[in-house]
Amino acid sequence: MLRPCDAAFLERLSASLPSDTLAAPAPRYLEEPRGRMTGQAGAVALPRNVEEVSVILRACHEAHVPVIAYGGGTGLVGAQVGQGDMLPLIVSLERMSAIRQVYPTENVLIAEAGAILADVQAGAEDAGRLFPLSLASEGSARIGGLLACNAGGVNVLRYGNARDLVLGLEVVLPDGRIWHGLNRLRKDNTGYDLRHLMIGSEGTLGVITAASLRLFSRPVVQGAALMVVDSPEAALRLLALAQARLGEGISAFELIGGMGLVFLAEAMPHLRQPFAAAPDWMVLIDLGLSADRNATDALEGLFAAALDQGLVHDGVIAASLAQRKEFWNLRESIPEANRHIGAISSHDISLPLSAIAPFIERAGQGLAQIEALRVNCFGHLGDGNLHYNVFPAPGRDRASYESLRDRIKTFVHDLVHQMGGSISAEHGIGRMKAADLVTYGDPVKLAAMRAIKDALDPHGIMNPGAVLMQQEMKRE
Amino acid sequence: MLRPCDAAFLERLSASLPSDTLAAPAPRYLEEPRGRMTGQAGAVALPRNVEEVSVILRACHEAHVPVIAYGGGTGLVGAQVGQGDMLPLIVSLERMSAIRQVYPTENVLIAEAGAILADVQAGAEDAGRLFPLSLASEGSARIGGLLACNAGGVNVLRYGNARDLVLGLEVVLPDGRIWHGLNRLRKDNTGYDLRHLMIGSEGTLGVITAASLRLFSRPVVQGAALMVVDSPEAALRLLALAQARLGEGISAFELIGGMGLVFLAEAMPHLRQPFAAAPDWMVLIDLGLSADRNATDALEGLFAAALDQGLVHDGVIAASLAQRKEFWNLRESIPEANRHIGAISSHDISLPLSAIAPFIERAGQGLAQIEALRVNCFGHLGDGNLHYNVFPAPGRDRASYESLRDRIKTFVHDLVHQMGGSISAEHGIGRMKAADLVTYGDPVKLAAMRAIKDALDPHGIMNPGAVLMQQEMKRE
Structure with a gap:
């Protein structure tokens, strides 16, 4: 109790x-x-x-x-x-917001859990290095929370999820014992990987108090392009082409649906739109290259090859770093435009890459059978991560859809699950999706999670009701 | 019982x-x-x-x-x-050696646990992709075992350890229940990361039966160079320079000590040595670049810049893929030459990168005080992973050191531990290092491991005595 x-x-x-x-x-x-x-x-x-x-x-x-x-x-x-x-x-x-130490030669930075992500990024930059985790809330999100939920963001394609950026942790276990695991090693096969168990456990297994984080060389040459594609399918083929040509030089590959541009025009009319007519689908490609390379050449070459293969039919390459920033500003304003329109339901989902195009098609058809709706689908295509958000038809408000909200959510999650996807790509389970995890999660995995939870936190004090539902978690 | x-x-x-x-x-x-x-x-x-x-x-x-x-x-x-x-x-x-499916568009391959690594590499290559895990025993090591021990190898610098190449697992838990976790998702934040808990647990928490593995674009342009450096310190500075110039294009960065070349000359005199006089230290740099690049140019540019900074004083760039293979053959023959000479003790260790040069110096001095010895130190410098092997002085055999073996091992492990390193970088703990894990491991981590072990395997049937010592593991 x-x-x-x-x-x-x-x-x-x-x-x-x-x-x-x-x-x-x-x-x-x-x-x-x-x-x-x-x-x-x-x-x-x-x-x-x-x-x-x-x-x-x-x-x-x-x-x-x-x-x-x-x-x-x-x-x-x-x-x-x-x-x-x-x-x-x-x-x-x-109050534990210090960057304890930076080791530029090792590409390692040790931050306390309360350090704000933007400060960690700046600390890395001061040492001539890059800490690549980057997401909308980086000005207020703190390292401990970002690791507790294994945050994603825009650079996962190249650098991995938050968990992939961690070499070691300092953690206080539920009974107060301190695990001193702040190593700075790239290889360490000495027992079970508690680091990855703590990362993503959302505060239910312990409190992360510090982390040793991986840094990277800063890409010297940067560039970006917006390319218009016919379909999500074409966007995926463009991604494969880009990876074959440019390898790890691709830092981000973001899908933007036409509805996003429509919402932007409505909510933020001052933003300059890249194309005269809003295309159905476009992608934002971001490159970070080493000093000996030229981003414009690389993007022009990619565009020409994609045009040859019929994958793209329009595009604009950033002529300056300022224009690159403008492209990113467009992408990052979509969530704000969404809030302006007012979503009925929002879904942070992921799918196997080859299921993305069929999912978008089937989800659109299924939702149309429920009611007149608009969908703004955008996201981190390279990671198979869509933000699939459902909105009222023009002229209607979201209150009129109140009775359909659960049906819409269940339809989307059922379809994601059927197609081998995840109902939480990068946000986690928390309390909002704890019941969904019971519905869609593998029961054997859930039982193993519960056994681990009971073993490390026998009184169930750590964040009760998050991830594991409370009645599931502790039956005293 | x-x-x-x-x-x-x-x-x-x-x-x-x-x-x-x-x-x-x-x-x-x-x-x-x-x-x-x-x-x-x-x-x-x-x-x-x-x-x-x-x-x-x-x-x-x-x-x-x-x-x-x-x-x-x-x-x-x-x-x-x-x-x-x-x-x-x-x-x-x-008998479970099938490659169940390859998804080239998704860069995913699903292999059963019994698939031999070389067959998985070949399966990826047939699909025009790369599975980058690569190590000496790839012709007989099987995927399940490689994941159970989180294998490393020569491409960790670029592609990560074995665990970093896994998207999903199918695992039979100790009580026979099957966890169906073979997803193909790049982002999936639905609960604790059992995948990473199973990987590296060396068969003590369950049996991995299949894995969905990440594939990569094949680097189109390959190249390699051997560069002579004055010291391990200079080698690390060369690594930093190479990373700043070539980013993720560096597939491997291997340190080779002069003793390795001496042993090769003795054990395998037919092998062509790259330099007339065996240098004290050299590095093997391997590049894998995209189609638009030239490896020789990149390596020549690196060498010139390194020469300017006084980091290198000799070098040879592979003029052909055959010569690149010859360089790798040299590197990969060192363990065989070691076996020919006969090590007193072998150490698979890792260190923070900035501790590598001081470790090599202090270890050499300390061993010299124990007895006349030879050291062949080589390894995956980019990962901070040294294979630090201790041999008899010329003209003596290893039997005459029998009484010193424990003292040598303890000295090396103590020093590694003092300097923030790991006594098992890539081989794991198994039974040979289970006592060392008790000596050097964090006691809170060990207690948490034991609690997890007891929760998932209450009768202690899975690989008893491996990783956790048997008396530590189960006290019935």
């Missing part, structure tokens, strides 16, 4: 900590960024170092008080928002 | 399986490849599909009979060799 983070518990805990470590939880700790959930908490703890995190977790473990580890609060699946009848202690890592 | 795989158990098990599934264990299943251990087993099971593996594991789970999953038998730490007073059932995956 969990017990509340009440005054008596807080009084006992405060005796073991510096006086300003515990505070009443400001509203910002209790709000989900899109306003879809509001949480509750007995207090927020603001530890300054791993030892204080250890003291806090040991006390919660002994008292059976639930803990929610808190990063930048930018997660989109409610993993950071306590729900139900529990009263948790929020442990915010915001 | 574990029970033996005896005649009564085998009789019961055989009733649930096709008649030729169980056999007496041929000697090859019981031998460690370097002759350092001999094992025992009650029988070998040769299942044809995942369902038969499931039947076998369920029976072993119920009867508490130990299981050793067996791949190609090439592992170097004794994980595949049963020891002590137990009588295990060997489950060989050799």
Whole structure:
């Protein structure tokens, strides 16, 4: 049985900590960024170092008080928002925001969990290196949370997901013990990979307090192009052609549906549109090359070859870094335009690459049978990751679709599942998709997860109700 | 308590399986490849599909009979060799050697666990793709074993360790349940990452029966060079320069110590040596570039820049693919030359990159104080992975060092540990290093490993004594 983070518990805990470590939880700790959930908490703890995190977790473990580890609060699946009848202690890592050390020769940077992603990127840049994790919320998302949910973003195609950028971790386990695993090794086969188990476990198995992160050489030559393709199928063939010609030089390959441009024109008319008539499909290709190469040549060569194969029929290559930025600004404004229009339902999904085009076709047909709808489908095509968002028909508002929301969501998720895809590509499960994980997840995997959870967190104090549903998680 | 795989158990098990599934264990299943251990087993099971593996594991789970999953038998730490007073059932995956499917558009190949690495490489090549895992035993090592020990090899710098090449797994858990996790997704954040937990667990948490593997574009343009450097320090600076200039185009960056060339001259005098006088240190740089590039130009440019910075003072660029092969043949013959000379002790270690040069210096000095010795140090410098092997002084044989072997090993491992390195970079722990893991491993990590092991394998039947020492693992 969990017990509340009440005054008596807080009084006992405060005796073991510096006086300003515990505070009443400001509203910002209790709000989900899109306003879809509001949480509750007995207090927020603001530890300054791993030892204080250890003291806090040991006390919660002994008292059976639930803990929610808190990063930048930018997660989109409610993993950071306590729900139900529990009263948790929020442990915010915001005071542990140091970049402890940069090792340029090793291409390694050690950051505390509370370091903001943009600061880590800047720390790498100051050392002449690149930390490639990049996503919309990088100005407020913190490393601990980004690793807890194995964040994705726009550079996964080239550099991998967040987990692929981690060499080592420092983690406080649920009972307060500290795992000192901050190594800086590229190869280390000494036992089970706890690092990857902690990454993506969304605060349910421990609190990440620091990470040693991989850095990369900064691509010296950059370039980008927008190319108009007939279909998602053609976009995928263009990707294969680009990979064959340019190898790892492709940093991002983003699919943009015509509806995205329509929404942009409506919501943000000041943005310059790249083509006179909005194409049905286009891709944004971003290159990062070594010093001896020329991005414009590479993109022109790719475009010519793609034209020969009938894969593209229009395109524009960025003539300057400013224009490249403009292309990216267009891409990154789509979520804002979406918010302006107001989605009925949003889906962060992934599919095997060869299922993407059939999925888009079948999903469009199926939704049309439910009701008149608009779909804005865009995303990280190279990773098979679509943001598939469903909107009201023109002139209608989303309230009129309220009764259809569940049906739409279930239709999309069923189809994704049937086609071998994932209902959470890069956002995680949190609380919003915990029931979906029971529906669509492999039951043997779920049972193994539950066994691991019970083994490492026997009282079930770590982020109860996230990832594993609470009744599934602990049957005392 | 574990029970033996005896005649009564085998009789019961055989009733649930096709008649030729169980056999007496041929000697090859019981031998460690370097002759350092001999094992025992009650029988070998040769299942044809995942369902038969499931039947076998369920029976072993119920009867508490130990299981050793067996791949190609090439592992170097004794994980595949049963020891002590137990009588295990060997489950060989050799009949499950199919490449189930290749998806060239997706850059994915699905292989069964018994597929030999060279066959997987060939399957990828037939589809115009590359499966980059490459190591000396690729003609006999099987995918299941390679993943169970998270194999490394020569292309880790560019493509990652074995674990980084896996999108999904099919695994039979210790109680016989099948986890169907063979997805083909680049992004999938639906719960704990069991994939990475199974990879590297050396058969102690389940039996991998199939894997979906990442493929890559084949580099069209290849090239290689040998460059003479003054020191390991200069080699690392050359690596940084090469990465800044050529980015991910560098497929391998291998350090070769002068002693390796001396041993080659002695053991394999027919091999052509690249330099008239054996240099103290050289590196083998291998490039794989896209079609629009020229490897010779790239290597000449690198050499000129390195010469300017005083990092290199001699070098030879492969004039043909045949000469490139000759360079690699030289590198890959070093282990054979080592066997000819006869090592006192061999160490598969990794270090933070900036600790490599100081380690080599301090290790050399420390060993010289123990006794007159020779060291052949070579390895995958880009990964911080050294094969640090200690040999008798000229004219002496290794028997005369027998009493010093433990002292040498302990000295090397202590120093590696002190300098933040790993005592097993790419070979794993198996049985040979299980005691070392207790000595050098983080105790909190070890306790978490034990908790996970007990949760997933409550009777402790999976590869008992490997990775976790038997008394550590199960106290019934």
